[in-house]
Amino acid sequence: MNKIAIAGIGHTAFGRLAGRSALELEAEAARLAVADAGFAPGDIDGLVTDPGAAQGVLQGIEPHYLRLGRALGLDPDFAGTEILGGASSAGSIQRAALAIEAGLCTVCLCVYGDTALSASGAYAYGRGDEAAYGFFGAAGLHALAAQRHMARHGTRPEALAEVAVAAHAHAARTPHAQSRGKLDMDGYFASRMLVEPLRRADCCLISDGAAAVVVCSVERARDARPRPVRLLGMGQAHSLGTITNPTHFDTLPAARCGPRALARAGLSAADVDVALLYDCFTIVVLMQLEAYGFCAPGEAGEFVAGGRIGPGGTLAVNPSGGLLAEGYGGGMLHVVEAVRQLRGEAGLRQVPDAQVALVSGHGLGMNTHATLILGR
Numbered sequence: 523m524n525k526i527a528i529a530g531i532g533h534t535a536f537g538r539l540a541g542r543s544a545l546e547l548e549a550e551a552a553r554l555a556v557a558d559a560g561f562a563p564g565d566i567d568g569l570v571t572d573p574g575a576a577q578g579v580l581q582g583i584e585p586h587y588l589r590l591g592r593a594l595g596l597d598p599d600f601a602g603t604e605i606l607g608g609a610s611s612a613g614s615i616q617r618a619a620l621a622i623e624a625g626l627c628t629v630c631l632c633v634y635g636d637t638a639l640s641a642s643g644a645y646a647y648g649r650g651d652e653a654a655y656g657f658f659g660a661a662g663l664h665a666l667a668a669q670r671h672m673a674r675h676g677t678r679p680e681a682l683a684e685v686a687v688a689a690h691a692h693a694a695r696t697p698h699a700q701s702r703g704k705l706d707m708d709g710y711f712a713s714r715m716l717v718e719p720l721r722r723a724d725c726c727l728i729s730d731g732a733a734a735v736v737v738c739s740v741e742r743a744r745d746a747r748p749r750p751v752r753l754l755g756m757g758q759a760h761s762l763g764t765i766t767n768p769t770h771f772d773t774l775p776a777a778r779c780g781p782r783a784l785a786r787a788g789l790s791a792a793d794v795d796v797a798l799l800y801d802c803f804t805i806v807v808l809m810q811l812e813a814y815g816f817c818a819p820g821e822a823g824e825f826v827a828g829g830r831i832g833p834g835g836t837l838a839v840n841p842s843g844g845l846l847a848e849g850y851g852g853g854m855l856h857v858v859e860a861v862r863q864l865r866g867e868a869g870l871r872q873v874p875d876a877q878v879a880l881v882s883g884h885g886l887g888m889n890t891h892a893t894l895i896l897g898r
Contacts, residue, residue, distance in 0.1 A: 526619040527750035528896065529629075529736045529743035530559025531858045536731035536849030537700045538639050544577055545593045547732035548635035552594060555734040560746025561629060566736075568600040568627030570617050572610035572852050574636025575645055590633060600627035607885020608800050609758070610634070611733075611853035612892035616756050618737040628742060634854035635732030645728070660802060661725060663764075663887050665717035668805040670771040672719065674820065677808065679719055681823030683710040685804035686723045686846060688832035693843025695833065695870040700727055700849040724804040726845035733854035735861070751864045754878070755787030755895035764887045774806075775891035776813035776882060783893040784814075784880075791815040795876040796863045797837060798856035800884040801844040807831075810882055811839075833871070838863075841871045853883040857894065864898045 532554025534547045548571075556563060573586035586603045600621045604610040611634050618630035638645070645659060657663075671677045690705035705723060713723035743750035757779035761770055784790055791814050799810045808822035816837060817825040825831075831839035842848045842859040849855060860879035862868045881894040 524752055524754055525740055526622060526753040527738060527740045527743040528615070528753065528857070528861050529738050529747055529750050530555040530557070530561065531735050531861050532558055533733035533851065533855060533858055534731050535698060536729040536851065539637070539730040540640060542637070542730065544574070544635045544637045544732070545590060547637070547730065548590055548633050548734070549593055551635065551732035551734040552631055552633055555631065555736050559736040559738075559743070561736065563595070565629045566596060566631050567598050568618060568621055568630030569596055569598045570601070570614040570630060570632045571603045572614050572632075572634040572854065573603060574634060574638060574852050576636050576638045576641035598627065600630065606883070606890040606892065608802055608853050609883035609885040609890040609892040611857060612881060612883035612894050613758065615735065615737055615753070615857065615894060616758065616892060619753055619756065622737065622739060629736060629738045631734060631736055632854070633732065633734040634852035636852065637730040638850065639728045639730045661717045661720055664803040664805055665720045667771045667809065667888060668719050668803075671805060671808065674772070675823070677823045680707070681808060681826055682719070682724055682804040683707055684826040684829070685801070685807045685831070686710055688826070688829060688835070689801065689840055689844050689846035691832045692841050692871060693847030696842045696848055699843045699847055700729055701843070701847045720803060720805070726802045727847070727850050729850040731849055731851060733851045733858055735854065735857055749865070749898070751861045752897050753894065754789070754897045755783040755785070756893060757783035757786070758890075758892045760890050762889055764889060770888065773819070774809050774813045774884065774888065776810050776884070776893065779891055779893050780814040780882070783895050787895040787897070789878060789895065794878050794880045795838070796841060796860065796873045796879045797839045798860045798879060798881040799839055799844070800853055800856065800882045801840055801846050802884065804846070806884055807839065810884070814880065838873045841868065841873060856881050860896050864896060
């Protein structure tokens, strides 16, 4: 670790971007990231992509990296596509880091993009044999996790509300956020119930948009940018049984890979200045706070009370608004925000003297998890 850097970042607008294809958006984000890194397109010899739901599910079996690489005019030495659900963006950066260390490429472009808001049906598919009994989509599955957490630990709906309210308060200070409207406790509880106990306000946004980062060695990054953001530690863990695993809803794979990633960086949760936690649903934030060691199992509800993870709180969680309010960026927007915070470029939402950022990815049926530890 400490040999790999994120040298450049870029993203498009997020929301309903009618008339723009996913490949067009990805190309825009890629150009911005390469320019931000100070490189030329000809310097890119690696490409790893995260296709999102609409491209990954609806557009056939042609590999996404092939479609995007062709659109970008790249003939890289190393290429691939990560299919880890919401862990794909963090996973793509991990794959790029491993490839660079192995000498398979030198400058790797990692790109997320999708038009899920414009492509109807992107999330309207069943999950395994349980679909025959009405079990559809991620909301139903995460509602089971929320019910389990409430039953085991006495977690109250107010804890879920704290996560949603904090996300929208952060997004209000993020100029490019898709949802900048204020959300308070009354507004949260007025939100429509979808799958008990999850309300609409507990669920992430659906977005069109793209984001990209450039990964390379620290030495190569210094040629273009004087203070690159370093990759200090990383890890993955997976729980593949879902319904067949009796402990699947008790905790997340983050409880395995999170401490390992921090240990590889020589750090603990107490050293993290800003946490970019994958927030497809509010319950996932609570479970990650416990899994990463910010608080003990069952204590996340108390931990987030009183705006503790909102602006001015004791732990900055998703200061750009995250998936709940900034926009659905597949996890890559979490990486972009982490880099901005460590560079000191986050404007009104800047965490003072941020030195260490933790970025997580969480995906599929709570099956996949990936962690990045980034440092100034």
